[in-house]
Amino acid sequence: xxxxxxxxxxxxxxxxFNKDGSVDFEGFRTLVKWHAQHGTNALLFMGSTGEVSMLxxxxxxxxxxxxxKMKTGxxxxxxxxxxxxxxTTIDYLRFAxxxxxxxxxxxxxxxxxxxxxxxxxxxxxxxxxxxxxxxIYNNPPRVKSDLHWEHLIRIFxxxxxxxxxxxxxxxxxxxxxxxxxxxxxxxxxxSPNLGLVVPTMSLGGHGTANMTGNIAxxxxxxxxxxxxxxxxxxxxxxxxxxxxPMLHFSYSAINPVSIKSLMNAVGLPAGGxxxxxxxxxxxxxKKGLRIVKELGLDKKYGWSSPELKAA
Numbered sequence: 001x002x003x004x005x006x007x008x009x010x011x012x013x014x015x016x017f018n019k020d021g022s023v024d025f026e027g028f029r030t031l032v033k034w035h036a037q038h039g040t041n042a043l044l045f046m047g048s049t050g051e052v053s054m055l056x057x058x059x060x061x062x063x064x065x066x067x068x069k070m071k072t073g074x075x076x077x078x079x080x081x082x083x084x085x086x087x088t089t090i091d092y093l094r095f096a097x098x099x100x101x102x103x104x105x106x107x108x109x110x111x112x113x114x115x116x117x118x119x120x121x122x123x124x125x126x127x128x129x130x131x132x133x134x135x136i137y138n139n140p141p142r143v144k145s146d147l148h149w150e151h152l153i154r155i156f157x158x159x160x161x162x163x164x165x166x167x168x169x170x171x172x173x174x175x176x177x178x179x180x181x182x183x184x185x186x187x188x189x190x191s192p193n194l195g196l197v198v199p200t201m202s203l204g205g206h207g208t209a210n211m212t213g214n215i216a217x218x219x220x221x222x223x224x225x226x227x228x229x230x231x232x233x234x235x236x237x238x239x240x241x242x243x244x245p246m247l248h249f250s251y252s253a254i255n256p257v258s259i260k261s262l263m264n265a266v267g268l269p270a271g272g273x274x275x276x277x278x279x280x281x282x283x284x285x286k287k288g289l290r291i292v293k294e295l296g297l298d299k300k301y302g303w304s305s306p307e308l309k310a311a
Contacts, residue, residue: 008041009224011213012049017271027269039221046080068100103133108145135163156182
């Protein structure tokens with residue numbers, strides 16, 4: 001059986017909450033439909049953008065069960081299944097597999113700061129325990145484990161791995177992975193501070209695994225399109241440079257404070273942040289709203305909230 005291939009915009013979705021702090025599944029339904037309408041190719045539920053580390057095990061299970069019922073068209077549904085140890089990760093993977101997930105994204109377990117050889121073993125062991133398509137999120141700032149490209153290429157020989165998301169600042173690492181031509185989709189974080197989007201796409205990357213697609217899905221779909229023909233690089237340049245202020249805003253506070261605060265302000269179903277995270281300060285939020293208006297996102301997506309009018 002051929003491997004799953006994902007190209008384009010892979011959006012790390014926020015987790016919407018109701019006023020009482022519970023997960024807002026109707027909000028999820030609205031967001032899923034919105035992304036399907038605007039070119040998103042895959043969604044990641046319960047990544048760091050989805051505040052997964054602050055969800056209970058019961059909530060994590062319910063997110064899988066309820067959102068898997070919302071699938072539309074060809075958009076793939078992946079789930080963050082990283083646990084705090086190897087066995088917990090395997091348990092989350094098996095639950096996701098049994099309840100309709102298309103795939104899962106994994107990072108190294110946070111906080112323990114395991115050495116890279118132990119993390120390589122972890123990725124191989126959990127892959128052996130499931131037939132669910134998997135992706136690796138190499139994100140040292142969050143988990144303090146950093147896989148070198150040699151580790152990654154060995155891991156990607158496992159048939160269950162289909163996605164690599166890189167979130168370091170090392171263009172050379174992306175180049176080495178792409179040169180090795182593993183049978184995975186090579187994607188990168190959309191943070192402009194990491195500076196990976198332009199070189200990843202120009203070297204033959206398959207898309208972006210992004211956060212800014214939560215507020216600008218159609219725009220991220222454009223800059224995440226693989227460069228199969230020369231004209232795509234031109235549309236990429238125009239779209240990327242135009243969207244740069246929003247990309248910087250998205251990462252102006254710890255993920256997902258900026259993006260979720262802005263979503264609430266324009267009227268998208270996002271809800272509050274789980275404590276101890278707090279909503280963005282008023283000055284920062286006004287900057288985001290001004291960017292929305294300058295880029296014409298309010299007119300494009302039909303937003304007319306009081307906060308936008310006041311910005």
